[in-house]
Amino acid sequence: MPELTTDKNAYIRPSPSRGHLGGVTRSTNEAVVLCEAAGYDIVIVETVGVGQSEFSVADMVDMFTLLIPPGGGDELQGLKRGIMEMSDLIVVNKSDGDLVAAAHRMQYEYISALKYIRSRNKQWKAPVKRVSSVTGEGIEELWEILQKYRKTMENSGDFLSRRQTQQKSWMWTHLNENLMSVFMQTYGMKQILKERERQVMLGMISPGDAADSLLQEFLKTINQSK
Template sequence: MVLPVKRRKGLTVDDYERGIMQGDRAILAQAITLIESNLPAHKETAQNLLTRLLPKTGRSIRIGITGVPGAGKSTLIESLGNMLCQLGYRVAVLAIDPSSTRTKGSILGDKTRMDSLSKNPNAFIRPSASGGNLGGIARKTREAMLLCEAACYDVILVETVGVGQSEVTVRSMVDFFLLVLITGAGDELQGMKKGVVELADAIVVNKADGDNKMKAANVKTEFNRILHFLEPATPGWISQANTCSALNGEGLEDIWSMIRSFRQNTISSGYFHERRKKQKLDWIYSMVEEHLRASFYKNAEVLLCTPEIEKSVEKGSLTATNAAVKLLEIFENSTSPTKSSREEVERTNEHSL
């Protein structure tokens, strides 16, 4: 394995590809920064790199981990990651830090929280700001996973911020979805919607140690009862609840054994690859929606007309629905081709036929 090098400037696509394939963590980190960039030149380079690396991807197990703040997700990921590294696996952690809704800034503290794992040469930790995106999932998490797979990481752990729609978003990009809970937080669903439990392939009650061990066992039993009445998150797999202690490592081997069984069963049934195919298609339309949203808010005509339309809504002379219709009409008219342009396109299409 090539040891990490200092950050290099002016890297070419060849440099990125070579560094990633050789396991250079510094270049892998730079490549993820490249794909997260909004600069047009960076986007083109990033897509060229991904196109080259695509044949080298898809061999890992992608695991999403979510849970309310305080459930011990980061501690669990570090303990699980260290155990997997000792077993000979290479582990990549993509941790999404919540961005401030006001400043868009982020603490990006996961490397601090996972100090032991971050020093392991067989592990790679990448904290990324959510940027205020839906559910706190960083815009380029999917592409970051592909880069990590091309760098020969066997296990990809994606940690969500554990709020709102983040679980739905991460479910659409991983193979196995793990929900981390704790006892003693009032309602055992801990303010989380029933839908979140329905998405989970497994539930882990963390901090099952000391005086809390018996309580955790009771919560596990209760959740197994609940899961019995819910439709499985993955066809052919029975979702289940377990306990663990990220602090002393108890239960971690059981979690990994369960994930391995999940992968083996879903590969045998064919659902593993079917889910991967569906995720690729979901990714297309996710990117289309993102592009349309960005195009709308950057449109010159929309920006010009927005202040007046907003004033009308504030005064009560225009409903919000009609305001939205007006803005969309402005956008559509500004982006639609002229009549002559449309006729030219139609003639070209007829000629091609």
């Protein structure tokens, strides 16, 4: 990071998630498009690291990478499907110094776990690579993997189809956010929502019934305003 911040060819923009689920902020898609328009041909989106719910970014990027440090208590993650099923590449970083042995062990564990997980793409099986930003070990090989992945996806036609899927997901994200915004700004809905939340917390009504009730109240208000 200290090197990147002084590199005139690199641009770094921190964006707080502000409670938005999925590990990214609401405007991440727009930020990616803006960077591409500015001439940056490589855009890396780093999430806040929310673990198993870190799926939103998978619909924004061409290659979804799971980055894991050795000795961080994440060994059991290799036994969980979730985020690993979405991963196109798994990178064990900080493979240097006293952590080399732990990095090797974690690499083997993830390689073993991937044998029981269906690949996200039929043309590509997620590799597990060890790297170190301190010693530089594995960095060049990692870049070769990225290039090989893109070439494989382009040749199979999956690269274009994933880009098209990204656009569709982006549309639905905007629609969901806009609908929620309209819902919250509709007269009287905030008060009704607070009351339903209170009832749910007290066990007076189930979450599903509360959601159905809120939707009915919302539609009633919209129809009355016509």
